[in-house]
Amino acid sequence: MTTLGNMKVHEITRDYGIDGLSITERNIPSLSARQVLVRLDAVSLNYRDLLIIKGIGRWRPPAGRVPLSDGVGTIVETGSEVQQLTLNDRVAGLFFPNWKEGAVTTEKTHDPLGGPTRDGVLQEYVMFEEDQVVKVPSYLTPAEAATLPCAALTAWNALIEKGKIHPGKTVLIQGTGGVALFAAQFSLISGAQVILLSSSDEKLERARELGISQLINYKKTVNWEKAVLDMTGGKGVDHIVEIVGGNNVDRSISALAPNGLISQIGVIDGLKGEIEISKLMPKEGMVQGVQVGSREMFLRMNQAITLTQLHPVVHKIYPLSAIKEALTELEQGNHYGKICISAERNQ
Numbered sequence: 001m002t003t004l005g006n007m008k009v010h011e012i013t014r015d016y017g018i019d020g021l022s023i024t025e026r027n028i029p030s031l032s033a034r035q036v037l038v039r040l041d042a043v044s045l046n047y048r049d050l051l052i053i054k055g056i057g058r059w060r061p062p063a064g065r066v067p068l069s070d071g072v073g074t075i076v077e078t079g080s081e082v083q084q085l086t087l088n089d090r091v092a093g094l095f096f097p098n099w100k101e102g103a104v105t106t107e108k109t110h111d112p113l114g115g116p117t118r119d120g121v122l123q124e125y126v127m128f129e130e131d132q133v134v135k136v137p138s139y140l141t142p143a144e145a146a147t148l149p150c151a152a153l154t155a156w157n158a159l160i161e162k163g164k165i166h167p168g169k170t171v172l173i174q175g176t177g178g179v180a181l182f183a184a185q186f187s188l189i190s191g192a193q194v195i196l197l198s199s200s201d202e203k204l205e206r207a208r209e210l211g212i213s214q215l216i217n218y219k220k221t222v223n224w225e226k227a228v229l230d231m232t233g234g235k236g237v238d239h240i241v242e243i244v245g246g247n248n249v250d251r252s253i254s255a256l257a258p259n260g261l262i263s264q265i266g267v268i269d270g271l272k273g274e275i276e277i278s279k280l281m282p283k284e285g286m287v288q289g290v291q292v293g294s295r296e297m298f299l300r301m302n303q304a305i306t307l308t309q310l311h312p313v314v315h316k317i318y319p320l321s322a323i324k325e326a327l328t329e330l331e332q333g334n335h336y337g338k339i340c341i342s343a344e345r346n347q
């Protein structure tokens with residue numbers, strides 16, 4: 001039984017929206033034998049968190065739900081039968097707590113962290129089953145490590161687990177947000193050639209510093225799919241990380257190489273889109289949905305991150321007291337990489 005008392009929790013209220021978030025107190029949960037208690041050190045924001053906090057469509061949670069899927073913390077208590085973890089281990093929770101291994105099923109993905117049915121990590125302490133967390137690479141800062149559970153794993157699953165990219169392959173990445181920059185980094189460490197789209201010349205220049213030389217401003221180059229074809233000698237790209245969704249998928253099909261793969265990840269341009277399916281057939285192109293990833297994928301990703309000493313791109317770290325400002329910055333879309341929040345704690 002824990003004796004830690006109360007903790008502060010951010011809840012979504014009936015008002016929804018960023019201003020509808022409120023701070024309340026709850027009891028720190030008591031552990032059962034196979035559980036661990038994690039004290040959160042940092043969290044990171046995803047586009048999805050806005051959909052949940054605003055209560056949009058299928059993302060709408062009941063009032064009282066704690067938002068955010070991505071956080072990293074320190075184990076401060078372990079249940080009596082916990083075997084793989086110990087006090088002071090630094091861990092992150094799984095986006096899909098029930099997806100440990102193997103292919104996706106509806107059972108494995110029905111209850112995501114910080115979603116309509118399960119509280120997330122915008123709280124001081126979170127209780128997890130031992131196998132619902134993974135240890136994070138020790139050289140990363142808490143804010144860097146807090147970016148891994150959703151954005152990084154989604155990019156990893158799309159490109160490495162499903163896409164099996166390798167030197168000689170070309171990858172088109174849309175934007176410079178969280179998923180996009182992890183996709184860029186994983187492509188680069190795999191030796192693939194990257195073409196990156198952004199609305200901002202300044203962000204494209206920063207992407208150049210990552211090692212990407214084929215850059216397109218999609219606001220200025222309105223027909224970016226033609227520019228992609230030109231850059232690839234008319235062939236198109238082998239893999240497209242589809243961040244935008246909606247009608248943008250049709251444009252991606254135009255930019256796809258024969259036998260290419262579009263990883264359908266994002267919904268920024270809407271949940272529905274009109275596509276000309278006849279363009280896919282002569283290319284034998286594929287469009288494959290991606291849903292974050294499993295625990296075993298997370299472990300493999302952490303191995304690669306550690307081997308390459310990769311550092312996630314962190315746009316800014318806000319204090320917890322500025323959570324609403326951080327969410328507003330995410331909403332405005334001017335960020336480059338991940339927006340993180342650091343827990344304020346009297347050490």
Ligand SMILES: NC(=O)c1ccc[n+]([C@@H]2O[C@H](COP(=O)([O-])OP(=O)(O)OC[C@H]3O[C@@H](n4cnc5c(N)ncnc54)[C@H](OP(=O)(O)O)[C@@H]3O)[C@@H](O)[C@H]2O)c1
Nearest residue numbers: 047154174175176177178179198199266267268290291292
């Ligand atoms: N399926 C999954 O498992 C999964 C997992 C994670 C995220 N997602 C989804 O993926 C999307 C991105 O998430 P995120 O957290 O990475 O978002 P984010 O950090 O807010 O990044 C969004 C970025 O998209 C770029 N963008 C917007 N419109 C664009 C366009 N027309 N063409 C090219 N780029 C465009 C912008 O880049 P610039 O500012 O450079 O223009 C923007 O920064 C969201 O829809 C999210 O819900 C899905």
